[in-house]
Amino acid sequence: MLDNELRDAVRSLCARYGEDYWQAHDRDRTYPEAFVRDLTQAGYLSCLIPEAYGGAGLGLREACAIMEEINRSGANSAACHAQMYTMGTVLRHGSEEQKRRWLPGIAAGELRLQAFAVTEADAGSDTTRIATFAERRGDRYVVTGRKIFISRVQHSDLMVLLARTTPLDRVEKRTGGLSVFVVDLREAGDALRVVPVETMINHETNELFFDGLEIPAENRIGEEGKGFSYILGGMNAERILLGSESVGDAHYFIDRAARYAGEREVFGRPIGQNQGIQFPLARAYIRTRAAAALRDEAVALYDAGAPCGAEANMCKLTASEAAWEAANAAMDTFGGYGLASEYGIERKFREARLYLVAPVSNNMVLAHVGQHVLGLPRSF
Ligand SMILES: Cc1cc2nc3c(=O)[nH]c(=O)nc-3n(C[C@H](O)[C@H](O)[C@H](O)COP(=O)(O)OP(=O)(O)OC[C@H]3O[C@@H](n4cnc5c(N)ncnc54)[C@H](O)[C@@H]3O)c2cc1C
Numbered sequence: 001m002l003d004n005e006l007r008d009a010v011r012s013l014c015a016r017y018g019e020d021y022w023q024a025h026d027r028d029r030t031y032p033e034a035f036v037r038d039l040t041q042a043g044y045l046s047c048l049i050p051e052a053y054g055g056a057g058l059g060l061r062e063a064c065a066i067m068e069e070i071n072r073s074g075a076n077s078a079a080c081h082a083q084m085y086t087m088g089t090v091l092r093h094g095s096e097e098q099k100r101r102w103l104p105g106i107a108a109g110e111l112r113l114q115a116f117a118v119t120e121a122d123a124g125s126d127t128t129r130i131a132t133f134a135e136r137r138g139d140r141y142v143v144t145g146r147k148i149f150i151s152r153v154q155h156s157d158l159m160v161l162l163a164r165t166t167p168l169d170r171v172e173k174r175t176g177g178l179s180v181f182v183v184d185l186r187e188a189g190d191a192l193r194v195v196p197v198e199t200m201i202n203h204e205t206n207e208l209f210f211d212g213l214e215i216p217a218e219n220r221i222g223e224e225g226k227g228f229s230y231i232l233g234g235m236n237a238e239r240i241l242l243g244s245e246s247v248g249d250a251h252y253f254i255d256r257a258a259r260y261a262g263e264r265e266v267f268g269r270p271i272g273q274n275q276g277i278q279f280p281l282a283r284a285y286i287r288t289r290a291a292a293a294l295r296d297e298a299v300a301l302y303d304a305g306a307p308c309g310a311e312a313n314m315c316k317l318t319a320s321e322a323a324w325e326a327a328n329a330a331m332d333t334f335g336g337y338g339l340a341s342e343y344g345i346e347r348k349f350r351e352a353r354l355y356l357v358a359p360v361s362n363n364m365v366l367a368h369v370g371q372h373v374l375g376l377p378r379s380f
Contacts, residue, residue: 006062007069013038014073019344022074026202026347031155036080039070040109045083048091053099054107059303060237064244064295071248072255074344076351078203081245082152085238086116086160089180093222093230102158102182114152115159115185117208118231121148125364126380127162128174128228132210134163134181141165141181141220143191143213149358151205153194159183161215162231165224180227182219201350236308238359239316240298246319247295249352250288253323253330256345257281261333271333280329288326291319310373317365320355327352 017035025032039045044066049055063084070077083106090102090113105111123129132145143163153159159182166177185192191213194206222230258281261272271277298311327349331338338345356362370376 003062003065007065009042010044010066010069011073013042013044014070014075017073017075019074022076023341023344023347027341029198029202031204032076032079033155035075036155037109039080040112043107045080046087046107046109048084048087049103049107050091053103055103059299060240061296061299061303064241064299067241068244068248068251071245072251073248074252074348076202077245077248078201078351078354079152079155080114081241082114082116082156083112084241085234086113088234088237089160089221089230090182092233093180097218098182098221111158112156113158113160113182114156115150116234117147117150117153117159117161117183119147119149121146125361128178129168130162130164130178131168132161132163133167134161134165134179134215136165136217136224139217141215141217143181143210143215145210147208147210149197149205150208151203153185153206153208154196154204157184157186159185160221160231160234162227165227171225175228177225178227179224180221180230181215182221183213183215184219188213201354203354232309235359236298236302236312239312240295240302240308242355242359243291243295243298243312243315243319246316246323246352246355247288247292249323249348249355250284250291250319250326252348253326253345253352254281254285254288257326257330257333277333280325280332284322284326284329287318287322291315291322294318310369313360313365313368316355316360317362320352320362323352324356 043056047056047058048063051057067077067081090098106113118127120130120132132147134141134143161181161183162178164177165179171177191211193209197205197207199205261277262270264271295315298308298315301308301311330345331349334343334345337343367379371378
């Protein structure tokens with residue numbers, strides 16, 4: 001499918017879910033099940049799975065186009081985006097047996113792999129300090145610890161988990177001794193307690209308490225102790241994909257605000273004639289195009305299998321800032337109506353704010369570029 005055809009197809013699916021649909025879920029804090037089911041059945045969420053395992057075998061470029069169009073339509077892809085990048089860990093580092101076990105089910109829409117558990121309260125952005133521990137006992141691992149802000153757990157069958165398998169004080173490098181597992185949430189029972197965390201957006205996110213959760217050793221991805229390097233590749237894909245969602249958000253704000261600015265008349269002329277309204281929208285548009293160009297650069301490197309850590313990070317920062325600039329310009333354009341729920345701007349405004357913080361906060365992006373691109377001393 002050509003890029004434009006793919007974008008058109010995603011747009012027409014999203015058009016079935018208008019502002020009313022998203023507002024109702026936002027108000028009731030409910031999961032947009034019908035939307036996610038439709039996207040899954042259309043094959044969009046498994047587009048990165050190779051054809052040999054039942055997927056469409058597309059590249060990250062197409063996945064980015066899908067996410068951008070979803071957010072540009074006014075939808076909230078945070079309800080389902082994780083399937084795109086969590087699966088990458090299985091794809092790149094899973095054994096043939098593991099791929100055959102999980103990927104066809106995901107591609108067929110029978111299995112959901114929507115949850116990715118890394119963050120812990122006591123570690124924060126310093127991922128190597130996570131303390132959730134998976135202890136090997138015979139043919140199983142027994143997990144104890146807790147995680148915070150783990151999204152979509154209640155709407156997923158499987159979850160990718162990063163846990164320590166060697167204590168921090170016994171590893172040579174801080175990034176060592178971490179391992180990745182696929183947890184079957186349907187079998188977790190009482191050993192995993194899920195406590196929802198309320199946030200300012202409709203985002204099913206949770207605190208997790210592991211109390212002796214048993215995971216079969218055959219669910220460990222790759223080698224024990226090398227999990228950190230495995231999830232880094234996935235994190236680059238995540239940053240590029242979420243950067244694309246921010247590009248979509250930015251366009252959502254600019255599309256709507258430009259239309260409104262042309263229609264709304266105050267003092268006998270369209271408000272868009274005033275430079276105070278027009279210029280912030282033009283500036284946000286330019287920044288959005290720049291973010292999309294950076295995204296395209298990152299995606300080309302990723303799809304070619306080349307290193308893209310810096311580009312993925314820069315894409316995420318630039319796009320999230322462009323979306324936030326566009327969000328504020330739209331708020332100003334809509335005046336009081338920007339704050340009225342009916343117009344949708346305030347909902348998207350809240351949703352767009354998340355991307356400055358997650359999946360990695362922009363300060364961490366600046367630290368990465370300062371250290372790894374500019375060669376400056378490590379700042380933490
Ligand atoms: C709605 C939502 C959904 C999420 N979903 C998931 C999920 O599904 N899975 C998952 O694993 N995580 C998830 N997260 C967690 C998210 O990735 C983290 O919140 C994010 O990485 C920041 O970590 P933190 O909140 O612990 O902030 P902290 O690490 O406590 O940082 C707080 C602030 O201090 C700054 N800071 C800290 N250290 C430095 C430094 N050395 N230099 C400069 N600034 C610094 C940070 O940039 C940030 O601005 C989610 C978060 C939210 C809010």
